[in-house]
Amino acid sequence: MKKRTYKFSNSSTDYYLAYGISHLKELVDQRNSVIITDENVFGYHEKRFKNWNVIVIMPGEEYKIQSTVDAVIEELVAVQADRKTTLIGVGGGVVTDITGYAASIYMRGINFGFVPTTLLSMVDASIGGKNGIDVGVYKNLVGTVRQPSFILHDLIFLNSLPQAEWVNGFAEIIKHACIKDAAMFRDLEAGSLKKYQGRKISVCKLIQRNAILKTKVVQQDEFEKGGRRLLNFGHTLGHALENQYELSHGQAISIGMAYASVISEKITGFKEADRVARLLLKYNLPTFTQFDKQKVFDVLKMDKKRERKVINYVLLEKIGRGVVEAIPLDRLEKIFQDL
Numbered sequence: 001m002k003k004r005t006y007k008f009s010n011s012s013t014d015y016y017l018a019y020g021i022s023h024l025k026e027l028v029d030q031r032n033s034v035i036i037t038d039e040n041v042f043g044y045h046e047k048r049f050k051n052w053n054v055i056v057i058m059p060g061e062e063y064k065i066q067s068t069v070d071a072v073i074e075e076l077v078a079v080q081a082d083r084k085t086t087l088i089g090v091g092g093g094v095v096t097d098i099t100g101y102a103a104s105i106y107m108r109g110i111n112f113g114f115v116p117t118t119l120l121s122m123v124d125a126s127i128g129g130k131n132g133i134d135v136g137v138y139k140n141l142v143g144t145v146r147q148p149s150f151i152l153h154d155l156i157f158l159n160s161l162p163q164a165e166w167v168n169g170f171a172e173i174i175k176h177a178c179i180k181d182a183a184m185f186r187d188l189e190a191g192s193l194k195k196y197q198g199r200k201i202s203v204c205k206l207i208q209r210n211a212i213l214k215t216k217v218v219q220q221d222e223f224e225k226g227g228r229r230l231l232n233f234g235h236t237l238g239h240a241l242e243n244q245y246e247l248s249h250g251q252a253i254s255i256g257m258a259y260a261s262v263i264s265e266k267i268t269g270f271k272e273a274d275r276v277a278r279l280l281l282k283y284n285l286p287t288f289t290q291f292d293k294q295k296v297f298d299v300l301k302m303d304k305k306r307e308r309k310v311i312n313y314v315l316l317e318k319i320g321r322g323v324v325e326a327i328p329l330d331r332l333e334k335i336f337q338d339l
């Protein structure tokens with residue numbers, strides 16, 4: 001597989017898709033690089049980290065916090081990392097978000113690259129340059145926007161990925177199909193989780209298609225003034241649900257996408273909310289569930305995407321074409337009550 005380079009506003013990123021982590025040493029100076037990974041990835045794939053400096057953090061969203069970053073920085077000082085050191089995040093979105101953030105602030109910014117190891121981080125979290133940490137209940141409250149210098153995919157990592165994490169990844173893939181890629185939507189309808197898991201080639205193609213789709217959206221709007229907002233499809237309601245119920249991110253945004261499709265029927269004249277729901281169900285994702293509408297609406301009102309009395313809600317005009325609609329809060333509240 002060859003290298004492809006994508007340019008952003010003031011940097012560029014080399015993509016090595018379907019490579020092999022053994023090639024990592026050709027991309028960076030191994031003696032002056034530090035890998036950050038988590039206990040799960042390290043536990044399953046220890047042999048792949050041989051001869052590398054490695055910092056192993058605790059796994060899970062609850063460790064995507066400043067104290068983990070502080071511990072990483074202390075270890076970087078201990079191994080005498082300098083301005084020429086490259087940090088490499090090998091893991092899911094938690095690891096890549098922390099790595100990008102630590103690299104952005106250590107010595108006011110050093111080089112970093114990613115080897116995403118979850119489906120979700122391959123198609124979503126590792127792309128686009130947003131990095132950072134959670135503060136209390138506020139997800140991704142603190143961080144920077146800075147692109148990695150490279151992204152390398154090695155699909156061997158997916159061999160150890162738990163089923164629930166596959167499903168989380170497919171939620172973002174279906175999101176991409178809904179907002180930008182009707183042909184991929186049809187492919188997904190024809191496929192299934194089992195089929196993709198059983199066929200390396202088709203999953204590899206699907207991952208690349210999604211990684212490039214997100215990259216192009218980000219290239220056109222790196223600092224989220226317009227088109228990048230489409231990537232929030234399902235996320236406005238999804239985040240509000242995720243805060244209050246025991247749901248994974250994929251489940252929460254799946255419910256968010258199902259309802260956003262219904263709201264689209266009321267506002268844009270979209271006609272295929274059923275079809276979106278059927279696809280989500282096919283990939284073991286939830287759609288319409290009972291929730292406390294008032295309580296969830298109260299949280300949703302506080303969303304980062306709110307601007308005064310209006311929420312920018314991502315809706316569909318048709319499959320493969322998302323739009324951002326500014327909906328006044330009082331109108332949205334009414335729509336919610338009628339759902």
Ligand SMILES: NC(=O)c1ccc[n+]([C@@H]2O[C@H](COP(=O)([O-])OP(=O)(O)OC[C@H]3O[C@@H](n4cnc5c(N)ncnc54)[C@H](O)[C@@H]3O)[C@@H](O)[C@H]2O)c1
Nearest residue numbers: 040059092093094095117118120121124125130157160161
């Ligand atoms: N920066 C962005 O643009 C962006 C976009 C989307 C999501 N995110 C962030 O990404 C995070 C979610 O990413 P995620 O779903 O990858 O979560 P994660 O990093 O928590 O990984 C999920 C679980 O899988 C484990 N794991 C990772 N790779 C594995 C492998 N190959 N085999 C076995 N287990 C493995 C992890 O230890 C963890 O328990 C969230 O913090 C979210 O905010 C960031």
Ligand SMILES: [Zn+2]
Nearest residue numbers: 172235249253
């Ligand atoms: Zn998401």
